[in-house]
Amino acid sequence: MKVVIVEDEITAAENLTYLVNKIDASIEILTVLDSVKLAVDYFSKPTEAQLVFMDIHLADGISFEIFEQVSLNIPIVFTTAYDQYAIKAFKVNSVDYLLKPVNEEELSQAINQFKNQNVSDSSANESNIQGLLELLQTKSKSYKTTYLVHHRDELLPIKTEDLAYFYIETGIVKGVTFNNKSYMIDKKLEDIENELDPDMFHRINRQFVVNRNAVANIKFYFNGKLIMNVNPPAKERIVVSKAKASEVKNWLNM
Known part of the structure; x- marks a missing residue:
């Protein structure tokens, strides 16, 4: 399996890389991207990636902006530090997630899940991404103070x-x-x-x-x-x- 990590925190990216290799040494990390811009540039070209681990917040914006600029038909596991309220909405939208800091057991389950299911079933489709984008916009709404x-x-x-x-x-x-x-x-x-x-x-x-x-x-x-x-x-x-x-x-x- 070939994997791409989209993560702007160096320690988080290093930890995820370590855990992935520990769980399955045959998995190849193709690259680590730390911004929306780099991700758009990378996914605009053909890639051998079979799975993407993607943080929600990146150095230059929200990762969902990537899908507004490129079509990405690769299974994605979102990593997030959001609270349980947000996590419930992630589940409703049928998008897999890992709560940061990433746990080895949960990571292993996510990897096995993508190994055992049809790629098309777990692709980041437009409705899923739009649902999560609306969630973020709701959570970031300015309320009266x-x-x-x-x-x-x-x-x-x-x-x-x-x-x-x-x-x-x-x-x-x-x-x-x-x-x-x-x-x-x-x-x-x-x-x-x-x-x-x-x-x-x-x-x-x-x-x-x-x-x-x-x-x-x-x-x-x-x-x-x-x-x-x-x-x-x-x-x-x-x-x-x-x-x-x-x-x-x-x-x-x-």
């Missing part, structure tokens, strides 16, 4: 990380900080939900958007509902509907 709020005769910048939750009270949206100060927010709750990092903030019900760091505990309620207790305590009970219970628990369990 500050709200400028009115307070008496002045405007105060309040960091979103200092806000425990947002809620609607008699048609007015308010944000409550962790030190239990309340401020009017001149926005709709729907707009606030869309401009906050979904890993940190979640729409619990129609009245509340909650910071995960504000969640004290969740208690079981009747008919499959939940009660969420937050710090500082909310003025009204935060009820999670049965339909939304699993979603909220999955968010907190990320």
Whole structure:
């Protein structure tokens, strides 16, 4: 088997090379490429490579940019340092991956998998790459970090990380900080939900958007509902509907 490594970290490339040779001494490492540009130049020409190990982030950009410039019909194993949330999306897109730092046992399994299956089944097809590119763009989206709020005769910048939750009270949206100060927010709750990092903030019900760091505990309620207790305590009970219970628990369990 002939392999190409696309990796910009020298130590990571050396470690991967060492492990590959340790697992199967007959595997030939054709080259190590450390940038999008070098990869595009290399794959623009005929290659004997049968398998590619490719890091997500390279010296000059994201590796998926390679596929926008060249057609690559070679099985690919992506290496990534992404968290488990991202890894789940990799699985959904049916693209193999190795979580960095690369583990010898998992690497061996990946190599054996590609030895035993049809090459066409594991090629980096357009839909898979597009799905992962959309994932990266979502993860790198800029979320709101500050709200400028009115307070008496002045405007105060309040960091979103200092806000425990947002809620609607008699048609007015308010944000409550962790030190239990309340401020009017001149926005709709729907707009606030869309401009906050979904890993940190979640729409619990129609009245509340909650910071995960504000969640004290969740208690079981009747008919499959939940009660969420937050710090500082909310003025009204935060009820999670049965339909939304699993979603909220999955968010907190990320």
